[in-house]
Amino acid sequence: MYELHQVGEKSxxxxxxxxxxxxxxxxxxxxxxxxxxxxxxxxxxxxxxVEKGWRLLGILNTHxxxxxxxxxxxxxxxxxxxVFSSGIESCFTEYPILEPSFLYxxxxxxxLKHKFLLAKPSEVTDxxxxxxxxxxxxxxxxxxxxxxxxxxxxxxxxxxxDCLSSKETIDKYQISFIYDVxxxxxxxxxxxxxxxxxxxxxxxxxxxxxxxxxxxxINKVHEVIGKLLSICQKPICFEHILQRxxxxxxxxxxxxxxxxxxxxxxSYLSFLKDNEKLEAVFENNMLLWxxx
Numbered sequence: 440m441y442e443l444h445q446v447g448e449k450s451x452x453x454x455x456x457x458x459x460x461x462x463x464x465x466x467x468x469x470x471x472x473x474x475x476x477x478x479x480x481x482x483x484x485x486x487x488x489v490e491k492g493w494r495l496l497g498i499l500n501t502h503x504x505x506x507x508x509x510x511x512x513x514x515x516x517x518x519x520x521x522v523f524s525s526g527i528e529s530c531f532t533e534y535p536i537l538e539p540s541f542l543y544x545x546x547x548x549x550x551l552k553h554k555f556l557l558a559k560p561s562e563v564t565d566x567x568x569x570x571x572x573x574x575x576x577x578x579x580x581x582x583x584x585x586x587x588x589x590x591x592x593x594x595x596x597x598x599x600x601d602c603l604s605s606k607e608t609i610d611k612y613q614i615s616f617i618y619d620v621x622x623x624x625x626x627x628x629x630x631x632x633x634x635x636x637x638x639x640x641x642x643x644x645x646x647x648x649x650x651x652x653x654x655x656x657i658n659k660v661h662e663v664i665g666k667l668l669s670i671c672q673k674p675i676c677f678e679h680i681l682q683r684x685x686x687x688x689x690x691x692x693x694x695x696x697x698x699x700x701x702x703x704x705x706s707y708l709s710f711l712k713d714n715e716k717l718e719a720v721f722e723n724n725m726l727l728w729x730x731x
Contacts (some may be wrong), residue, residue: 440484443491443614446637447594450523455507459484460590460598462495462575470572471498472511473641477554478606481510485517489518497521497570500563501580501600502587503531505538507641509554511561521564523571523730527585529563542698550694580630582623583616595636602626603656605643613688614663617703620710624660627653664716665706671717674727680704 442454443461451461452472459480460472469488474481488495495518499681500508503524511522511532524532531537535558539547542556551557564570576591578604591597602623604615617623631653640650646652663684670683681701685692690700708728711717720727 440692441480441487443487444460444542446639447592447596449594449725450592450596450637450639452598452639452645453484453487455480455483457601458598459510460499460639462499462572462590462592463493464572467492468492468496469493470496470575471514474498474514475502477509478513478559481513485514485656485667491641494518497523497564497572499566499571499590500524500528500532501536501577501589501598501641503528503582503583504601505535505554505556505558507600508532508561508726509558510534512559515561515599515626521568521570522561523566524563525566525586525588528542528587529565532558532563533560533583535560539698542702544702551698553695556698563590580617580626580631582621582626584717585616585685589634597633597635597638599630599638599640599649600633601641602630603640603643603649603652605640606652608642608657609655609659613659613690613704614684614700615659616699617660617706620664620706621713622656627657627660663707664711667704667711668716668730671728671730672730674720674722676727677705677708679699680708680728 440455443451445451448465453459455475457476459475462470497520539551543551553588578589579601580587580589583601587600589597589599590720633651638647670680681704685693717728
């Protein structure tokens with residue numbers, strides 16, 4: 440863990456739970472792509488940077504989830520580097536309390552205020568700033584988060600962030616986190632036609648062809664959709680829908696999983712309602728969902 444791998448003339452990644460990408464501008468100056476899940480990840484990344492004699496100019500954040508921005512604050516304090524992001528992802532990066540609040544749908548209790556959901560804040564510079572490396576291509580990857588982006592380096596390595604998960608992760612957790620189901624499916628279809636020398640997903644093996652894994656992720660989304668439509672054959676409340684999914688998939692309920700999977704299931708329900716596959720009805724002051 441935290442080994443350095445070279446994947447292009449100017450591109451590397453640090454192998455860790457959420458891969459940290461590295462783009463070398465020259466022999467000395469570098470940018471990180473994300474910073475890992477906490478201060479310790481930042482420390483380990485900095486150790487590699489120092490050993491290689493590199494200078495960190497900035498961090499290019501793909502999105503604002505805690506496991507991708509967790510090392511920001513430490514690295515920014517130590518090196519005075521810029522952290523680049525944009526739009527709503529910038530807001531969540533500067534004010535990380537927004538993540539557990541959004542996931543829970545209210546003030547988050549202490550069980551949700553840990554490093555996996557609540558990063559340390561960092562000062563953000565917009566990607567439109569002149570210091571952002573203009574030779575880096577920004578690739579929209581909406582769906583998993585509000586406005587996640589991938590990055591293509593000049594040596595044709597594409598860092599895909601969290602737009603898909605490994606087969607092993609899907610088989611273990613079954614329901615991957617999704618904010619916008621329609622956009623997520625659109626992104627997966629789009630990256631199937633994306634060409635690159637190499638793809639580096641944050642939570643899946645590095646590969647030259649992303650098509651098969653994209654299809655695996657797409658198929659799982661449609662499986663979950665089918666399961667939800669089946670569960671909702673009769674009017675049912677959200678809590679019982681969530682209970683059925685956890686039971687059917689053999690998942691274990693915790694506060695963290697309630698927030699993550701619960702938020703995702705609500706996104707699925709919104710998607711199905713907007714596509715007229717489900718309808719919401721109110722009975723005895725309770726919101727119930729049923730298939731059309």
